Amino acid sequence: MSTNNVIATSRLTLAYDDGKKEIIKNASFRVGRGEFVFITGPSGSGKSTLLKSLYGALVPKSGSLVVGGFDMGNISHGRLQTLRSNMGIIFQDYKLINEWTVEKNVVLPLIIAGYSIDIQKTQAQKLLRHVKLSEHAERFPLELSGGEQQRVGVARALSRNPFLILADEPTGNLDEYSSNVIWDLMENACAQLGSTIVVVTHRIPTIFNIPYRHLIIENKGIYEVN
Amino acid sequence: MMFILPLMSILLGIEFFLVFDRVTTNYEEKLKANYSILVVTKKQMDEAKFKKIDSRIADAKRIERKKIAKDIAQGLGNTTGRDILNALPYFYSLHLNNYLDSEDTAEIEKKLLKDPWVKRVETFGESHSSKYNLFIFIKMLFWSFVALMSIVSLFLIVKQMEVWQMAHKERMRIMEIFGAPMLLRSAVLFRMGIVDAIVSALMTTIVFLSLKFYWADRSGIELLKERRDLLFESSDLLILISISLSIVIVAVMSVAIKSREVKE
Numbered sequence: 001m002s003t004n005n006v007i008a009t010s011r012l013t014l015a016y017d018d019g020k021k022e023i024i025k026n027a028s029f030r031v032g033r034g035e036f037v038f039i040t041g042p043s044g045s046g047k048s049t050l051l052k053s054l055y056g057a058l059v060p061k062s063g064s065l066v067v068g069g070f071d072m073g074n075i076s077h078g079r080l081q082t083l084r085s086n087m088g089i090i091f092q093d094y095k096l097i098n099e100w101t102v103e104k105n106v107v108l109p110l111i112i113a114g115y116s117i118d119i120q121k122t123q124a125q126k127l128l129r130h131v132k133l134s135e136h137a138e139r140f141p142l143e144l145s146g147g148e149q150q151r152v153g154v155a156r157a158l159s160r161n162p163f164l165i166l167a168d169e170p171t172g173n174l175d176e177y178s179s180n181v182i183w184d185l186m187e188n189a190c191a192q193l194g195s196t197i198v199v200v201t202h203r204i205p206t207i208f209n210i211p212y213r214h215l216i217i218e219n220k221g222i223y224e225v226n
Numbered sequence: 227m228m229f230i231l232p233l234m235s236i237l238l239g240i241e242f243f244l245v246f247d248r249v250t251t252n253y254e255e256k257l258k259a260n261y262s263i264l265v266v267t268k269k270q271m272d273e274a275k276f277k278k279i280d281s282r283i284a285d286a287k288r289i290e291r292k293k294i295a296k297d298i299a300q301g302l303g304n305t306t307g308r309d310i311l312n313a314l315p316y317f318y319s320l321h322l323n324n325y326l327d328s329e330d331t332a333e334i335e336k337k338l339l340k341d342p343w344v345k346r347v348e349t350f351g352e353s354h355s356s357k358y359n360l361f362i363f364i365k366m367l368f369w370s371f372v373a374l375m376s377i378v379s380l381f382l383i384v385k386q387m388e389v390w391q392m393a394h395k396e397r398m399r400i401m402e403i404f405g406a407p408m409l410l411r412s413a414v415l416f417r418m419g420i421v422d423a424i425v426s427a428l429m430t431t432i433v434f435l436s437l438k439f440y441w442a443d444r445s446g447i448e449l450l451k452e453r454r455d456l457l458f459e460s461s462d463l464l465i466l467i468s469i470s471l472s473i474v475i476v477a478v479m480s481v482a483i484k485s486r487e488v489k490e
């Protein structure tokens with residue numbers, strides 16, 4: 001893999017049911033450092049499956065998948081933890097810890113990395129200001145609207161300046177206004193922090209202000225859309 | 227808090243077991259020390275000869291005949307103590323290596339009676355074995371109760387583990403997705419579990435210390451009055467804490483492992 005590639009696959013096959021049910025077959029693609037990539041495809045085409053394999057929740061059936069220099073087919077548990085702690089992941093259902101405050105949720109990656117309470121506090125304030133949720137720091141996720149919860153999810157994904165952000169239908173449950181806020185935040189993350197961002201979505205936003213690549217999943221293959 | 231009750235019932239069972247084991251051992255020692263076989267012989271015998279008859283005989287003490295002869299002479303008037311002494315057989319009190327049941331003592335009795343110098347043997351077997359059998363019966367009942375209590379408590383622990391899993395699975399999975407190691411994911415459970423383990427061990431200790439310092443004297447049980455230390459030894463606290471911590475560690479680790487994301 002070239003040093004500029006954050007993700008590189010070669011003849012990648014992903015499957016469920018002990019390899020019997022193939023979802024992606026012989027797919028090859030690369031994602032370079034700092035790129036913003038949308039992956040689209042019809043429902044059930046394997047978008048979320050592909051994303052799962054990128055953060056190590058699904059082991060490739062065959063072919064190679066290298067993420068951040070780690071071979072995902074043979075990655076040890078310890079290395080997977082290291083890789084994940086350097087990634088940001090955004091989910092459609094937010095996956096916030098409901099019994100933790102917004103502030104604590106935002107700094108989860110910092111807690112995992114062992115940062116001091118002071119650094120956690122400073123970073124949380126900065127991120128919550130960035131996603132315009134400063135006044136909600138001490139509230140709990142279930143007290144917030146869907147759009148606000150997803151902003152917390154984005155803030156959490158950004159908290160360690162990750163080299164790669166993966167997002168699974170980040171605006172799937174949101175109204176147009178909240179969706180636009182989330183896309184703005186992600187554009188900024190890519191443009192200002194230089195993070196590589198891979199977003200799985202069924203629809204690319206109509207207004208998007210930075211250059212992006214578009215991959216489509218069709219008939220188990222992954223293709224570049226010009 | 228929910229974990230304290232099942233933990234405590236297991237610890238109470240274990241401590242009862244330890245106490246009962248100590249009391250039983252002590253009681254057996256006492257029985258052994260107090261138990262002797264009385265042997266009447268025609269001629270004088272020594273300890274080696276008795277040991278040769280049966281190796282389970284630990285020692286043989288000759289019972290002084292002069293006092294017996296003097297007592298008899300007082301009752302008979304014109305007969306002298308020396309005449310009675312000449313007519314009296316020899317008496318021996320035999321102690322055994324271990325506390326033996328009635329079958330074993332009957333076997334020793336048989337062996338002793340085969341010796342031509344032995345006139346009579348008294349094993350007092352019946353009263354001792356009935357006491358001992360009653361004791362064994364109570365001990366068995368108690369152990370069954372402790373075993374039953376432990377099984378019920380284990381079920382409660384398993385239930386509590388399920389509750390933990392329900393309550394913490396989502397949080398642990400999210401933390402795992404973000405790369406948290408198992409210890410960090412289960413830190414909350416470990417903290418709760420360790421506190422429960424220490425509290426339950428201390429509460430069990432308090433129960434037994436109360437028995438030791440307040441109940442033992444009033445119990446009317448001679449053995450416990452004499453040996454209050456049997457009710458709680460300082461090493462018991464260490465045993466209780468180690469056991470409760472081990473149970474907690476196993477329970478938390480199982481919950482943490484079960485809550486791991488399935489790698490497909």
